Amino acid sequence: MSRSLIVRNARVWTGGAPVPGADCVRVERGRIAAVGAWSALPPRRPGVEVLDARGATVTPGLCDAHLHLLAWARSLDELDLHGASSAAACAAEVAARARARPAARAIVGRGWDPHDWPDRPHRALLDAACPDRPVVLHAHDFHAVWVNGAALAAAGVGARPEDPPGGRFERDADGAPDGVVREHAVRPFQALADALRDADDGPALEAAVARLHAAGVTAVHDFEGRDAFALLAARAVRRGARLRVLAQLPHAALDAALALGLASGVGDRWLRVGAVKLFADGTLGSRTAAMLEPYDGAGGTGMDLLPPEVLAADVRRALEGGLAVAVHAIGDRAVRHVVDAFESAGAALARPALPSRVEHVQIAHPADLARLARLGLVASMQPSHCASDLPLAERYWGSRRARCYPWRAVLDLGAALVFGSDAPVEPPDPAAGLHAAVTRQRRDGTPAGGWVPEQRVSLDAALAAYTEAPARAAGWWPRVGALRLGADADLVVWNRDLHALPPERLHAARPVATVIAGEVVWRAEGSSGGTGEGGAPRARAAGPRREAP
Structure with a gap:
C-alpha cells in the first residue's frame, strides 16, 4: 500500500x-x-x-524515454562481448559459453564492435566454436547480427539469399552469406533467438525492473513488440507492480491498431499506448545511418530503411487514425525525410492525444531542426550515445561535427527534448546520461573541454529531460514528473x-x-x-x- x-x-x-x-x-x-x-x-x-x-x-x-525493456532484461543473461578485441576473441568466448551451457538450445550474445579489430567477423569462426546449435550475436548497436551456419539454416536462409527491403546480407566473394547480417535482414534471427530462449521472461523482467529502481528510474518509454506488451500489461494489473510504462507499438502492428481503433494515450497511469515506431535508417556504427553527404574516409551514404514516399504515407495513416508516430532517424538525410513526412501530414499531425517524436537525431541539418521544433515534434535523444560513439563520430562525421548530437540547439529552438538510454545498446543509467549531457565527455574526462562543447546543456535542462519533458510526452503531466x-x-x-x-x-x-x-x-x-x-x-x-x- x-x-x-x-x-x-x-x-x-x-x-x-x-x-x-x-x-x-x-x-x-x-x-x-x-x-x-x-x-x-x-x-x-x-x-x-x-x-x-x-x-x-x-x-x-526519472524516466528513461527510450529503451527496449524486455530485450534489455533478456540481455542481462546473454554472452557479453563488449570490449572484445577481435573476432577470434569473440569466437573463443562463444566456445567457452557453449561448453558451460551444453543444454542451451542456442548461444545468444551482444556487444561486439568490429571497429579497429585486426580480423573480421565471419561465420566460419563461429562454426568452429559452436557447430551444433545456432549462434546469434548482436552487434553493439543492435542493428546487425553475426551468426553461424546453424543459425542461417534454422532461419531458412539459403546459399544465395536476396536482400530484403531495408536489409542486407554481407557476402563472400562467391555471393554466399558470410554470417554478418544488417538492419531488416536481422529480423528472422531475432525471432530465432527469442524462440530458442530457455529462460522464463517473467523473472528476467522483474530483475530488470529492480535494476531500474536502483538507478532511480520510475517510468519508461518502451519500444518493443507484442510479447513485451503482453508481459507489461499482465504486470501492470498486479497489485504492487511499480513501473510506469508508455508502450510504443511496432510498425508491423499499425494495420491491426488502426482496425481496432487503438489510439495513443489509451491506458492509465501505469501502462498506456504510445506511438507507432518506424525506422527511417540504420546506425552510425554500421554506417547505415542515412546521410546527406558521404561518410568521411569511408564513402557511402547509408540506407533508407523505408522509401520516403512509404514513410510519408504510413505517418499520415497513423496520424489520421489517432496514433502518434515515433521514427528512428540517426543520419541527417533520415531526419530530413522524417520531418518532410510529418510536415506533409498537415493538420493530421495534431490529431493524436500524444505528440509525435523523432528518435535519436544524432546529426541534423540546422534547417531541419528548426522545422522539427516548429512542428511540435519531440526530440528523443540519448546522451550516452555521444560518449560511446565519440571515436566513430569523429572518424566518420568529423567534417560536420558541429551538427552532431545537437541537444543545445534543440532546446534553443524551443523543441521538447527527452533523454533515454536505448538499453540494451547502452545501460539505463541516468547518472551517466546526466554526465554526458552536461560535459560532452567520456568518464575518463576525454576530450578535454568536451566534444563540440557548444552543444552541452545545463544540469537543470538535463534533469528536465529525464523528468518533466518525458512525462509531458507520455501524457502523464502534471500527475507525474x-x-x-x-x-x-x-x-x-x-x-x-x-x-x-x-x-x-x-x-x-x-x-x-x-x-x-x-x-x-x-x-x-x-x-x-x-x-x-x-x-x-x-x-x-x-x-x-x-x-x-
Missing part, C-alpha cells in the same frame, strides 16, 4: 530548478502533500516514516547535492532511495545518506537513515 512519508534535510529540485527555501517533501496516500520548509510543516503523526536526505538532492522520479501538490509521489533521493557536485563527477552520483506512488521500492545498502559519491548501487538494502516516529 502507499504510505505516508517525509523526506527532510533535502535540496528539492522540480520544474527546472531547485525550489527556494524547500528542504522537505511530505507524502500522504501516495501523493505529494507538501513541498517546503521542515520547520513550517505541522507535527508529524505517529508512524510516519522520515528519510533524512542529509543535504542531498531530491528529484522527481514533478514534486508539486497533488502529484503522484514518484521521487529519487540522491547521495549528493547534484548542483554542488563537479560536473565531471556526475556519473558517480547514485540514488539512495527510489519512491513510486509513495512506496519506497528501492534502498541502497550501506547508504552514505548524501555524504559520499558512492559506487554502483546494490539492490534491496537498508537505505538512507530513518528517524524514529
Whole structure:
C-alpha cells in the first residue's frame, strides 16, 4: 500500500530548478502533500516514516524515454562481448559459453564492435566454436547480427539469399552469406533467438525492473513488440507492480491498431499506448545511418530503411487514425525525410492525444531542426550515445561535427527534448546520461573541454529531460514528473547535492532511495545518506537513515 512519508534535510529540485527555501517533501496516500520548509510543516503523526536526505538532492522520479525493456532484461543473461578485441576473441568466448551451457538450445550474445579489430567477423569462426546449435550475436548497436551456419539454416536462409527491403546480407566473394547480417535482414534471427530462449521472461523482467529502481528510474518509454506488451500489461494489473510504462507499438502492428481503433494515450497511469515506431535508417556504427553527404574516409551514404514516399504515407495513416508516430532517424538525410513526412501530414499531425517524436537525431541539418521544433515534434535523444560513439563520430562525421548530437540547439529552438538510454545498446543509467549531457565527455574526462562543447546543456535542462519533458510526452503531466501538490509521489533521493557536485563527477552520483506512488521500492545498502559519491548501487538494502516516529 502507499504510505505516508517525509523526506527532510533535502535540496528539492522540480520544474527546472531547485525550489527556494524547500528542504522537505511530505507524502500522504501516495501523493505529494507538501513541498517546503521542515520547520513550517505541522507535527508529524505517529508512524510516519522520515528519510533524512542529509543535504542531498531530491528529484522527481526519472524516466528513461527510450529503451527496449524486455530485450534489455533478456540481455542481462546473454554472452557479453563488449570490449572484445577481435573476432577470434569473440569466437573463443562463444566456445567457452557453449561448453558451460551444453543444454542451451542456442548461444545468444551482444556487444561486439568490429571497429579497429585486426580480423573480421565471419561465420566460419563461429562454426568452429559452436557447430551444433545456432549462434546469434548482436552487434553493439543492435542493428546487425553475426551468426553461424546453424543459425542461417534454422532461419531458412539459403546459399544465395536476396536482400530484403531495408536489409542486407554481407557476402563472400562467391555471393554466399558470410554470417554478418544488417538492419531488416536481422529480423528472422531475432525471432530465432527469442524462440530458442530457455529462460522464463517473467523473472528476467522483474530483475530488470529492480535494476531500474536502483538507478532511480520510475517510468519508461518502451519500444518493443507484442510479447513485451503482453508481459507489461499482465504486470501492470498486479497489485504492487511499480513501473510506469508508455508502450510504443511496432510498425508491423499499425494495420491491426488502426482496425481496432487503438489510439495513443489509451491506458492509465501505469501502462498506456504510445506511438507507432518506424525506422527511417540504420546506425552510425554500421554506417547505415542515412546521410546527406558521404561518410568521411569511408564513402557511402547509408540506407533508407523505408522509401520516403512509404514513410510519408504510413505517418499520415497513423496520424489520421489517432496514433502518434515515433521514427528512428540517426543520419541527417533520415531526419530530413522524417520531418518532410510529418510536415506533409498537415493538420493530421495534431490529431493524436500524444505528440509525435523523432528518435535519436544524432546529426541534423540546422534547417531541419528548426522545422522539427516548429512542428511540435519531440526530440528523443540519448546522451550516452555521444560518449560511446565519440571515436566513430569523429572518424566518420568529423567534417560536420558541429551538427552532431545537437541537444543545445534543440532546446534553443524551443523543441521538447527527452533523454533515454536505448538499453540494451547502452545501460539505463541516468547518472551517466546526466554526465554526458552536461560535459560532452567520456568518464575518463576525454576530450578535454568536451566534444563540440557548444552543444552541452545545463544540469537543470538535463534533469528536465529525464523528468518533466518525458512525462509531458507520455501524457502523464502534471500527475507525474514533478514534486508539486497533488502529484503522484514518484521521487529519487540522491547521495549528493547534484548542483554542488563537479560536473565531471556526475556519473558517480547514485540514488539512495527510489519512491513510486509513495512506496519506497528501492534502498541502497550501506547508504552514505548524501555524504559520499558512492559506487554502483546494490539492490534491496537498508537505505538512507530513518528517524524514529
